[in-house]
Amino acid sequence: MIEITDTQKIGVGLAGFGMTFLFLGVLLLFDKGLLAIGNILFISGLACVIGLQRTFFFFFQRHKIKASIAFFGGITVVLLGWPMVGMIAEMYGFLLLFRGFLPAAVNFLRMVPVLGSLLNLPIIRGIVDRIAGDNGRNMDGAS
Incomplete structure (x- = not known):
C-alpha cells in the first residue's frame, strides 16, 4: 500500500475544490472570479500532490512547452478579464498536457456505475473515444 502524506491529502482537496x-x-x-480561484486552487493542489520540483518539471519539459504556454496563457487571459477566450486556451493546453493520462482517467470513469452508463451512450461514446483513444474501450480483459 502506498503511504499518502498529509500534504498530498491537502493537495487532493485543493485540486478537487x-x-x-x-x-x-x-x-x-x-x-x-470563480475561474480564477479554481485555477489557483487546481495548480496549488497539483503542486502539493506531486511536489513543487516535479510540478515545475512537468510543466516545463521541452516537448510540453507549447501546452504549458497555452495553459498558463489561458489562466493569464482569464485573470485579465476575458474568461471565455482564456478557458478555451486553458482547455487546449490541458488536453495537450494530460494527453497521456486521459485514457486511464476515461477508463476509470467508465467503471463508475452511473458515469459509465452515461459515457456509453451513442453520441457521448464517440466523443469520449476520440478524446481517450480507441484503445481504451474494453477494460474487461476480453480480446
Missing part, C-alpha cells in the same frame, strides 16, 4: 470552482465558473456563464 479547484475543479469544483472551475465547473461553477463555467456553469455561471464564465464568471471570472
Whole structure:
C-alpha cells in the first residue's frame, strides 16, 4: 500500500475544490472570479500532490512547452478579464498536457456505475473515444 502524506491529502482537496470552482465558473456563464480561484486552487493542489520540483518539471519539459504556454496563457487571459477566450486556451493546453493520462482517467470513469452508463451512450461514446483513444474501450480483459 502506498503511504499518502498529509500534504498530498491537502493537495487532493485543493485540486478537487479547484475543479469544483472551475465547473461553477463555467456553469455561471464564465464568471471570472470563480475561474480564477479554481485555477489557483487546481495548480496549488497539483503542486502539493506531486511536489513543487516535479510540478515545475512537468510543466516545463521541452516537448510540453507549447501546452504549458497555452495553459498558463489561458489562466493569464482569464485573470485579465476575458474568461471565455482564456478557458478555451486553458482547455487546449490541458488536453495537450494530460494527453497521456486521459485514457486511464476515461477508463476509470467508465467503471463508475452511473458515469459509465452515461459515457456509453451513442453520441457521448464517440466523443469520449476520440478524446481517450480507441484503445481504451474494453477494460474487461476480453480480446
